[in-house]
Amino acid sequence: MRSLSIVDALFGPRDKTTILPPMKGIKTMAEAVHTRRVFSGIKPSGGLTLGNYLGAIKRFVDMQNDDFETIYCVVDMHAITVWQDPATLKFATRELVAAYIASGLDPAKSIVFNQSQVPAHAELGWIFNCVARMGWMNRMTQFKEKSGKNAEAVSLGLYAYPALMAADILIYKATHVPVGEDQKQHVELTRDIAAKFNNDFKVPDFFPITEPMIDGPATRVMNLRDGTKKMSKSGASDMERVNLTDSAELIVKKFKKAKTDPEPLPDSLEGLKDRPEARNLVEIYAALSETTPDAVIAEYAGAQWGRFKPALADLAVSKLEPISTEMSRLMQDTSEIDRILADGADRANAIAQPILNDVYDIVGFVRGRQ
Numbered sequence: 001m002r003s004l005s006i007v008d009a010l011f012g013p014r015d016k017t018t019i020l021p022p023m024k025g026i027k028t029m030a031e032a033v034h035t036r037r038v039f040s041g042i043k044p045s046g047g048l049t050l051g052n053y054l055g056a057i058k059r060f061v062d063m064q065n066d067d068f069e070t071i072y073c074v075v076d077m078h079a080i081t082v083w084q085d086p087a088t089l090k091f092a093t094r095e096l097v098a099a100y101i102a103s104g105l106d107p108a109k110s111i112v113f114n115q116s117q118v119p120a121h122a123e124l125g126w127i128f129n130c131v132a133r134m135g136w137m138n139r140m141t142q143f144k145e146k147s148g149k150n151a152e153a154v155s156l157g158l159y160a161y162p163a164l165m166a167a168d169i170l171i172y173k174a175t176h177v178p179v180g181e182d183q184k185q186h187v188e189l190t191r192d193i194a195a196k197f198n199n200d201f202k203v204p205d206f207f208p209i210t211e212p213m214i215d216g217p218a219t220r221v222m223n224l225r226d227g228t229k230k231m232s233k234s235g236a237s238d239m240e241r242v243n244l245t246d247s248a249e250l251i252v253k254k255f256k257k258a259k260t261d262p263e264p265l266p267d268s269l270e271g272l273k274d275r276p277e278a279r280n281l282v283e284i285y286a287a288l289s290e291t292t293p294d295a296v297i298a299e300y301a302g303a304q305w306g307r308f309k310p311a312l313a314d315l316a317v318s319k320l321e322p323i324s325t326e327m328s329r330l331m332q333d334t335s336e337i338d339r340i341l342a343d344g345a346d347r348a349n350a351i352a353q354p355i356l357n358d359v360y361d362i363v364g365f366v367r368g369r370q
């Protein structure tokens with residue numbers, strides 16, 4: 001006897017096409033059916049910061065040691081939703097892979113590849129364009145922010161991209177997706193698409209209901225000039241961010257000039273409330289030294305910035321310098337990177353293609369060659 005499907009149990013009658021709330025407790029059931037598999041991706045749109053490192057890449061590296069299968073993608077097809085100069089896109093794609101590898105992603109443990117080399121992403125993406133509803137897409141807040149007053153002139157790809165993101169995840173039946181807070185809504189959309197597909201085609205549990213793993217505040221790196229804004233590669237001043245390619249001298253200078261307040265470091269976390277810049281520097285220190293903000297406060301309680309900032313700068317240099325050195329070595333002759341990507345694409349394809357074959361069959365596409 002077929003067991004009651006998760007989708008039926010949780011979502012009620014089929015053809016329900018409203019946005020569904022995130023479901024608690026689904027993880028164990030999804031995991032019972034599906035292999036624990038992590039998928040995540042970063043857009044190669046150029047310029048990598050300490051924020052990308054602590055917020056994403058370092059987490060990707062740390063998860064390799066958990067009992068997950070890990071797949072990390074350079075999502076070049078997402079990058080072209082806004083104009084990319086072709087030569088710059090190639091450079092940024094390879095540079096991002098260099099950053100992955102230099103930070104400790106091990107291509108023997110994780111699958112590392114660029115999206116465009118695995119056509120199943122685009123193929124499933126099309127099917128998901130036909131599953132997702134206009135009403136769902138119209139609710140995507142990131143699209144509203146990015147298109148702004150210019151909605152008539154942005155690409156159709158920018159609008160549709162969350163459906164391709166769902167395909168990125170589900171073409172591997174990934175159960176877990178580490179992403180930033182800004183991507184939470186897109187993972188919720190992915191869950192809705194999975195549920196609707198399973199439901200419409202009466203294939204209970206075919207796609208997992210993927211869990212987002214949202215980063216906590218400790219991995220959200222803020223702007224060095226304004227602790228209320230996220231560190232971004234596109235901010236007006238280069239002094240507000242640390243780039244993975246910055247020299248040691250520049251890193252030291254940026255931390256020295258980082259905005260703070262006149263107070264010394266407090267003796268408890270409570271004391272960082274309403275001190276966004278101070279809190280950001282403590283959190284960066286904690287993340288880089290793999291400890292907690294509490295432990296940092298315990299060590300530096302009462303310290304003046306004149307003591308803390310140089311310690312933070314030294315720590316940042318000691319962690320980032322080996323990464324930038326290895327990145328430039330890898331970028332000198334990109335054949336090693338290209339080989340890693342080709343191998344990763346083969347391994348990704350070996351997982352994706354059988355899933356796509358099943359999808360085509362489920363949807364009703366005739367294929368002469370099986």
Ligand code: TRP
Binds near residue numbers: 075179
């Ligand atoms: N949309 C993500 C971002 O802008 C990148 C991305 C594309 C992604 N596909 C993904 C992240 C799949 C996680 C899983 O940051």
